[in-house]
Amino acid sequence: MSADRYDLVVVGGGVIGLGAAYAGLRRGMRTLVVERGSEATGASVRNFGHLCVTPQTGIARQHGLAARELWLRLAHDAGVWLRESGTLVAARAADELAVLVELAAVRGDEVRLLDAAEAAVRIPLAPGVAVGGAFLPADLQANPRQALQAITSHLAEQGVEFRFRTSVGAIEPGLVRTSRGPVGAQHVVVATNHDVDQLFPEVAEGLGIVRCGLDMLRVAAPLAAPLEAPLLTGWSLLRYGAFAETSAAAALRDRLHAERPDLAALDLNQMYTQLPDGSLIVGDTHYRGAAIAPFQGEAAADALLEEFRALFGVEPRVLERWQGVYASGPDEFLDLEALPGVHLAAATTGIGMTTGLGLADHVVARFTSPIDHEPPIDHEPQPRHHQEGMR
Ligand SMILES: Cc1cc2nc3c(=O)[nH]c(=O)nc-3n(C[C@H](O)[C@H](O)[C@H](O)COP(=O)(O)OP(=O)(O)OC[C@H]3O[C@@H](n4cnc5c(N)ncnc54)[C@H](O)[C@@H]3O)c2cc1C
Structure with a gap:
């Protein structure tokens, strides 16, 4: 069976999956996101939108600080509503x-x-x-429902491909089996949150997730x-x-x-x-x-x-x-290569909006070359982001 082939296939269109796709895009990778819903409806749209970096410690603080920069970049580039509220x-x-x-x-x-x-x-x-x-x-606030939509639209405009209403059933090195057929992948990031226990049950059980x-x-x-x-x-x-x-x-x-x-x-x-x-x-x-x-x-x-x-x-x-x-697990993050080229990424405590973009960037950076050139982040989100009405 022939399969489409991508540099990076991301399973899951929540904040961590989109973060991985963003990381792939910024490093010039041909990237596909496979999401079983018709849009993101998981934890990433159900949370407070509190990007609570200050009280994090250790690796969560590192991912949180990296994510903070990425949220500011996305506020500017993707029209994500963001408040530098503290x-x-x-x-x-x-x-x-x-x-x-x-x-x-x-x-x-x-x-x-x-x-x-x-x-x-x-x-x-x-x-x-x-x-x-x-x-x-230093802390920030996003509107989760608007943020996920805005990031998804921005990534699609920039060339990331999306397959919605498409479920991943199994993953092998180099191959992702979806409900719309197989897809070839040099690298796979699995960002399915708690549903990692369905695709990789032994890993989840072994780690107490x-x-x-x-x-x-x-x-x-x-x-x-x-x-x-x-x-x-x-x-x-x-x-x-x-x-x-x-x-x-x-x-x-x-x-x-x-x-x-x-x-x-x-x-x-x-x-x-x-x-x-x-x-x-x-x-x-x-x-x-x-x-x-x-x-x-x-x-x-x-x-x-x-x-x-x-x-x-x-x-x-x-x-x-x-x-x-x-x-939810004993560690704050799931970050491991389960099979050659297949990377599992999740926040295993409730801080994935704060840290998820940083975690995803960290995971993708491990298997790709550094970003060629990127303009500095404009630290002032556009004023309209502060004023737009939301539902
Ligand atoms: C009520 C609540 C409040 C929270 N408040 C905060 C907060 O204020 N600040 C904070 O930092 N964090 C908060 N969190 C945590 C944060 O929301 C999560 O850590 C983060 O959203 C997880 O992102 P994710 O991309 O891993 O998961 P999700 O957003 O759940 O995305 C996973 C996606 O994978 C898809 N998927 C799963 N299996 C498959 C498959 N086999 N094939 C294809 N697609 C698949 C799902 O459809 C889903 O869209 C909160 C969480 C909740 C639930």
């Missing part, structure tokens, strides 16, 4: 502030502390809720002022590496878990982003297993809405509810 953190208790103070002491200007009065001015919380907070100026399900909402609410940046809370300080590694984090965990075992059982990361149309993404909860039940109980949504009321002091109106799923 991140706001609201501290509602002294032990939350203690984590921020400890991190600020080592990270300097990357973590700017806010006192109670500054937090009250910058974050539209209910009166008296915050004892302080922090601003992390399972699935993580999350509950999310989009709401309308009369906040006292717009949310100028993605907003984290004390619960977020238990999750992201640099916060969680502070010595103050242990006491915070003990206190939050003792006071709110119901929220701890939901594995809550209470956080918010505001979209250009003013609606707010509200999340999230986490549950892990080999399979994720398709039925979302209302307990999670009830808790998310109750915490929203307590934090902002206003009544939210639910516009949308959805479930997200991502690969």
Whole structure:
């Protein structure tokens, strides 16, 4: 059987697959993306769009910093809506502030502390809720639904080929078997997120990669002022590496878990982003297993809405509810060559929007020549990206 032949075939059209295709394009590779959906509908369009580089550590920080540059490039070149917003953190208790103070002491200007009065001015919380907070100026915000569409269109315009509604069933060195026939490939990047457990079940099982399900909402609410940046809370300080590694984090965990075992059982990361149309993404909860039940109980949504009321002091109106799923494992990333020329790439914790473009570039750079010439990144996204209305 004859097969089309590409320098690079990418399986999966989420942010990591598109990142791999972008990396191939920038290095002059003939590139094909095979995506089983008619568009991206996975984790990459279901998230907060929070590009949360500052609290990452180790390899996640490296991928996050590389991804930050690529997001800025795509904002300029591909019309991706991007805010150089930073991140706001609201501290509602002294032990939350203690984590921020400890991190600020080592990270300097990357973590700017806010006192109670500054937090009250910058974050539209209910009166008296915050004892302080922090601003992390380097972080960014994207609108996931717009971003994936814009990057896909840009890559297609630049010559990357896409086969949508096309499923990959098996991969061998040099050959990708799709539901529309075989495709020859010098290199393959498999960016199928949790579905890596279907194409490479032994690899996923061997590395302890399972699935993580999350509950999310989009709401309308009369906040006292717009949310100028993605907003984290004390619960977020238990999750992201640099916060969680502070010595103050242990006491915070003990206190939050003792006071709110119901929220701890939901594995809550209470956080918010505001979209250009003013609606707010509200999340999230986490549950892990080999399979994720398709039925979302209302307990999670009830808790998310109750915490929203307590934090902002206003009544939210639910516009949308959805479930997200991502690969979850003991390491932060899946990055290995499973077969000669077949590279598996996934974020195996919930930071793939922040780091995924960097991970994908790192994977592709390993098997190709360096980029010939590239103009410097314009660090100012076009103003229109800040103003465009979104649904
Ligand atoms: C609710 C939620 C909130 C999150 N919030 C954030 C956040 O604010 N910041 C952050 O950094 N990260 C966040 N994350 C994590 C981030 O969204 C993911 O890590 C990232 O989107 C994963 O990208 P991906 O390309 O690997 O996966 P996906 O976007 O899921 O893409 C995988 C694609 O592969 C396709 N596919 C699978 N199998 C096949 C096959 N056999 N053949 C063809 N196509 C196939 C699928 O259809 C899918 O489109 C969040 C995740 C969720 C779920």
